[in-house]
Amino acid sequence: MVTISSNLLYTAFILYLIATVFFAGSIKDKKNTNKGPNKWAAIGLWITIIGFAAQLGYFITRWIAAGHAPVSNLFEFTTFFGMSLVGAFIVIYLIYKTPILGVFTLPVALLMIAYASMFPREVSPLIPALQSDWLHIHVTTAAVGQAILAVSFAAGIIYLVKSVDQSKQSKQRFWLEAVMFGLVCTLGFIIISSSFSVSGYKAEFNWVDKNGQEDVLEYHMPALTGPNEAKLITEGKFEPLAEMPAIINAKKLNTVIWSLASGIILYLALRLILRKRVGAALQPLAKNINLDLVDEIGYRSVLIGFPVFTLGALIFAMIWAQIAWTRFWGWDPKEVWALITFLFYAAYLHLRLSKGWHGEKSAWLAVIGFIIIMFNLVAVNLVIAGLHSYAGS
Amino acid sequence: MKEVKCDCGHVNPIGTILCESCGKVLEEKEKDKKLLDMRYEGSARRSQTYNKTIIDKIWNFFSSVKVGVWLIVITLIASALGTILPQEMYIPPIMPAEEYYEDQYGWIGKLYYDLGFHNLYSSWWYLILIASIGISLVICSLDRVIPLYRALKKQRVSRHESYLQRQRVFGVSQPEATDQAFTMAKEKLKSKKYSIREENGNILAEKGRFSRWGPYVNHVGLIIFLIGGMLRFVPGMYVDKILWIREGETKVIPETNGEYYLKNDGFILEMYDKEKDKEVFEEAIDKAGMVAKNYQSNVTLYKKQGDTVAGEEADLEKVKDFEIKVNKPLKFEKFALYQVDYKLNELNKMSFALTNKKTGEEYGDLTVDLNDPQDVYDLGNGYKAEVVSYFPDFEFDENGEPITKSRVPNNPAFVFKMFTPDKPDGEISFVAIRQTIEPFGDNEYKMAFKGIDTKNVSALTVRKDLTLWIIALGGVIFMIGVAQGSYWNHRRIWLRRVNGEVWVAGHTNKNWHGLKREIEAALDGTGIKVPEDQLQNQSEKKG
Numbered sequence: 016m017v018t019i020s021s022n023l024l025y026t027a028f029i030l031y032l033i034a035t036v037f038f039a040g041s042i043k044d045k046k047n048t049n050k051g052p053n054k055w056a057a058i059g060l061w062i063t064i065i066g067f068a069a070q071l072g073y074f075i076t077r078w079i080a081a082g083h084a085p086v087s088n089l090f091e092f093t094t095f096f097g098m099s100l101v102g103a104f105i106v107i108y109l110i111y112k113t114p115i116l117g118v119f120t121l122p123v124a125l126l127m128i129a130y131a132s133m134f135p136r137e138v139s140p141l142i143p144a145l146q147s148d149w150l151h152i153h154v155t156t157a158a159v160g161q162a163i164l165a166v167s168f169a170a171g172i173i174y175l176v177k178s179v180d181q182s183k184q185s186k187q188r189f190w191l192e193a194v195m196f197g198l199v200c201t202l203g204f205i206i207i208s209s210s211f212s213v214s215g216y217k218a219e220f221n222w223v224d225k226n227g228q229e230d231v232l233e234y235h236m237p238a239l240t241g242p243n244e245a246k247l248i249t250e251g252k253f254e255p256l257a258e259m260p261a262i263i264n265a266k267k268l269n270t271v272i273w274s275l276a277s278g279i280i281l282y283l284a285l286r287l288i289l290r291k292r293v294g295a296a297l298q299p300l301a302k303n304i305n306l307d308l309v310d311e312i313g314y315r316s317v318l319i320g321f322p323v324f325t326l327g328a329l330i331f332a333m334i335w336a337q338i339a340w341t342r343f344w345g346w347d348p349k350e351v352w353a354l355i356t357f358l359f360y361a362a363y364l365h366l367r368l369s370k371g372w373h374g375e376k377s378a379w380l381a382v383i384g385f386i387i388i389m390f391n392l393v394a395v396n397l398v399i400a401g402l403h404s405y406a407g408s
Numbered sequence: 409m410k411e412v413k414c415d416c417g418h419v420n421p422i423g424t425i426l427c428e429s430c431g432k433v434l435e436e437k438e439k440d441k442k443l444l445d446m447r448y449e450g451s452a453r454r455s456q457t458y459n460k461t462i463i464d465k466i467w468n469f470f471s472s473v474k475v476g477v478w479l480i481v482i483t484l485i486a487s488a489l490g491t492i493l494p495q496e497m498y499i500p501p502i503m504p505a506e507e508y509y510e511d512q513y514g515w516i517g518k519l520y521y522d523l524g525f526h527n528l529y530s531s532w533w534y535l536i537l538i539a540s541i542g543i544s545l546v547i548c549s550l551d552r553v554i555p556l557y558r559a560l561k562k563q564r565v566s567r568h569e570s571y572l573q574r575q576r577v578f579g580v581s582q583p584e585a586t587d588q589a590f591t592m593a594k595e596k597l598k599s600k601k602y603s604i605r606e607e608n609g610n611i612l613a614e615k616g617r618f619s620r621w622g623p624y625v626n627h628v629g630l631i632i633f634l635i636g637g638m639l640r641f642v643p644g645m646y647v648d649k650i651l652w653i654r655e656g657e658t659k660v661i662p663e664t665n666g667e668y669y670l671k672n673d674g675f676i677l678e679m680y681d682k683e684k685d686k687e688v689f690e691e692a693i694d695k696a697g698m699v700a701k702n703y704q705s706n707v708t709l710y711k712k713q714g715d716t717v718a719g720e721e722a723d724l725e726k727v728k729d730f731e732i733k734v735n736k737p738l739k740f741e742k743f744a745l746y747q748v749d750y751k752l753n754e755l756n757k758m759s760f761a762l763t764n765k766k767t768g769e770e771y772g773d774l775t776v777d778l779n780d781p782q783d784v785y786d787l788g789n790g791y792k793a794e795v796v797s798y799f800p801d802f803e804f805d806e807n808g809e810p811i812t813k814s815r816v817p818n819n820p821a822f823v824f825k826m827f828t829p830d831k832p833d834g835e836i837s838f839v840a841i842r843q844t845i846e847p848f849g850d851n852e853y854k855m856a857f858k859g860i861d862t863k864n865v866s867a868l869t870v871r872k873d874l875t876l877w878i879i880a881l882g883g884v885i886f887m888i889g890v891a892q893g894s895y896w897n898h899r900r901i902w903l904r905r906v907n908g909e910v911w912v913a914g915h916t917n918k919n920w921h922g923l924k925r926e927i928e929a930a931l932d933g934t935g936i937k938v939p940e941d942q943l944q945n946q947s948e949k950k951g
Contacts, residue, residue, distance in 0.1 A: 017688055080688050111921070139692035140680045143703050143734035225512070262514065307944050311921050318918065322890045330883050339735050341746040341869045342648075343879065346529045347498075348491040358484040362477050369447065369473035395491070 016080040017138060023073035024094065028128055030066030031101065031121050034059045038117030042300055056114040063105060063117065070098045081138045084151030088139055089396055092154065093131030099162030100124040107166050111312050115304050119169040126198065129205045149335035156327025161388050163320030164360065170313035171381030176294055177301035178375055188294065194382060195293040199285065200278030207277040211236045218252035220245045225261035232266060236273050240265045267397065310374050313381050314367065321360050328353040352391040359384055418562065423457030426450030428562040431571030443942060444574040446915055451555035470544045471551035479544055483537045490528035493520050542634045545627045553624045560617060565607035567902055577914035577924065579939025586910060589934040593903060596930040611903040620917065622893020629886030636878035647872035654754065655863040662870055664743065669710040669724055675750055675864035678702040703747050705732045705866035709740060732868065742872045749867030755817045757861035762791055762826055765854050771828070773858060778817035790829040793855065797823040802840055826853045899923050912939045
């Protein structure tokens with residue numbers, strides 16, 4: 016069952032990849048200049064729907080195998096996030112029929128699923144705190160809400176790719192390129208960690224933690240930054256270039272450095288091939304899109320996503336917290352970051368309604384909102400931890 | 409108070425920008441604009457009209473969306489600051505917070521502590537921020553909702569030409585058969601669930617007006633929620649106690665006025681087992697080593713019968729047996745008991761034998777209940793042991809005197825006085841785990857350690873929260889309001905005959921794409937031209 020499940024996930028991944036190509040092709044297709052989506056887009060949509068069905072199959076079979084909804088660790092949650100993003104894209108696409116949205120949304124979903132599979136993938140049993148129906152009610156609603164909000168990020172990026180002037184230097188051009196670089200770094204992390212994982216790299220260190228306790232740490236990437244008082248036990252492996260004080264998590268820092276380095280190499284390679292900024296290279300894709308329509312898609316996604324997010328990530332969360340943790344609110348970092356996301360989109364809506372922050376300003380806000388969501392997903396789990404920390408192991 | 413009378417005869421409150429009835433522009437500076445500012449229907453808001461007294465100024469400050477957004481953003485940043493390092497309630501109680509932050513995080517930790525960020529969410533300034541948001545919610549809602557309600561209530565079907573012209577979606581055309589076109593459009597709009605009003609042959613089609621109240625409904629929900637949060641500080645509304653209860657023990661449940669008692673029938677800790685649990689978990693269990701499956705306290709709840717005098721044993725009647733697990737609290741009356749912690753194998757009983765040191769002969773066993781030791785243990789035949797002192801959690805203080813750190817028997821120690829027929833004055837012996845001290849030189853007898861008996865201890869949180877229903881009510885109203893405002897749109901389409909022409913205008917509070925599609929569908933085949941989006945045309949000309 017678990018094997019079938021994983022295969023379905025692979026299938027979905029490949030299908031999304033193919034669908035992206037079709038959506039991109041539908042924009043390049045010059046024969047079809049009259050309005051509305053053409054054949055390429057129609058095929059792309061069908062492939063996306065089949066991919067979505069395959070991933071739904073992954074989700075259901077894994078649920079059956081585990082006996083609980085597969086949203087209980089970082090791999091499962093992030094994969095579900097990716098699936099919801101595709102689902103949200105399909106719905107929004109059916110309303111607005113804009114192939115370009117697929118060109119930007121599907122890669123984000125792809126990155127998300129690939130990123131998810133860098134984490135332990137085995138089916139894990141539920142610890143007592145998670146044994147509740149609220150697990151799937153709260154987590155899935157929150158993820159769907161975040162995914163719908165993420166569509167506004169894709170719309171925002173499309174808007175910026177089209178509207179930001181690439182021919183002269185500006186803050187906008189710089190930051191848009193920074194966002195592109197961030198996406199490339201994620202890809203870099205995925206490539207580098209899967210390469211080392213395929214090659215089976217493993218180096219063990221004896222080290223001393225900040226309380227003076229000796230322990231063993233296992234690295235899966237060559238150690239650039241070694242842990243405090245590190246002694247390499249595995250023979251013939253790379254000796255750390257620099258040793259970190261015990262207060263810093265040297266292993267995570269090492270991963271960050273590797274991801275950044277591979278991101279930079281990848282980015283430079285891209286620049287060499289494209290001979291222009293990534294943002295500039297994407298610009299032709301957005302050539303025919305109407306900015307107002309993209310702006311509206313972004314706004315609409317926030318409007319649809321915000322109530323769902325509030326329901327899942329705050330209301331359902333509070334109900335469950337009252338049952339499992341004795342109190343509905345406890346200022347746990349994950350709770351606080353859900354509140355921050357809520358406040359941020361509340362500010363977005365108020366600015367839009369009353370201060371007339373439409374168009375480009377709105378698009379930038381959508382990008383920041385997505386960064387907050389990603390921060391809550393990645394950094395809060397891996398760096399800040401807290402009560403939700405089991406989601407990361 | 410002065411009022412503004414419009415040409416159409418309608419009397420508007422002072423400060424009105426667009427006539428509530430016909431929509432004509434009343435404010436001079438609005439007259440040159442190409443498109444109308446349709447927010448709040450151009451109604452007279454107090455904050456835009458008065459700015460003289462202190463009250464006006466406070467009102468205007470809190471009714472401003474700009475101020476509201478700033479409050480939200482500042483709260484957002486403050487909240488984020490509180491997650492950089494753990495809050496005080498989440499740090500392990502190994503040392504005082506003052507030392508802990510510096511010890512663990514260096515100078516950053518010290519700064520964090522000195523700035524008070526270790527208790528950020530209960531700091532006075534954070535509470536002021538939340539309170540300001542609350543005030544802002546009340547004032548900005550009142551400032552807008554009343555005039556908006558008036559304006560929508562009083563709106564006329566035939567709007568002034570200048571009003572229609574300056575709508576974002578507007579068009580003029582001359583269909584061949586106007587009457588027929590109107591009837592057809594009317595039918596189509598009706599089938600799209602518009603409510604139609606007619607006046608002098610003009611049409612106003614409107615739907616989803618109730619979505620305009622969404623923001624105000626959700627603000628009411630938030631205010632109720634915040635009030636619920638405040639009520640926690642009213643005495644009696646909120647109980648947060650922890651009850652450590654040993655297996656076999658019966659204890660009064662705190663904060664129940666001695667009404668309820670709880671007996672711990674046993675604590676259960678289960679781990680996942682590769683052999684017994686689902687095979688798919690094997691890999692994960694191997695990796696993690698141990699994965700907890702269940703924390704459970706089997707308890708019996710008792711209720712006290714009648715009144716008892718202090719010191720008298722309470723007369724208890726059993727209410728029910730219950731298995732408290734994580735996610736399954738025991739509920740009774742307004743209380744809930746939660747499984748939150750445990751301690752395995754706490755020392756419970758210790759057994760000794762009074763023994764002759766030379767011959768090794770034993771003169772009887774005694775077992776001390778570490779939570780309730782007797783004064784004297786009589787072993788018969790003239791042998792007895794007296795407990796002179798008992799230290800449940802023993803250590804030596806700086807003067808070398810034995811003291812106890814707590815009442816929990818973590819490291820019990822005793823001073824025994826042993827009486828035997830040949831030593832009627834008794835011999836003193838200090839007995840602790842793995843050590844015996846004989847303060848007055850060599851004894852003939854000793855208390856030989858025989859064994860221990862342990863018990864598990866459950867920790868249960870005792871919770872009463874009478875604010876929950878208010879919080880829940882606030883949450884429900886908020887959700888209704890947000891859904892109402894987000895998933896429905898207020899759309900209006902005006903069809904007006906002007907000198908043989910047909911003027912069409914449309915307005916929506918959001919989702920213009922949807923409105924335009926509906927207008928297109930409604931006018932299809934009527935001969936009336938589909939109106940244009942003037943804003944889009946503007947931007948296209950610019951671009």
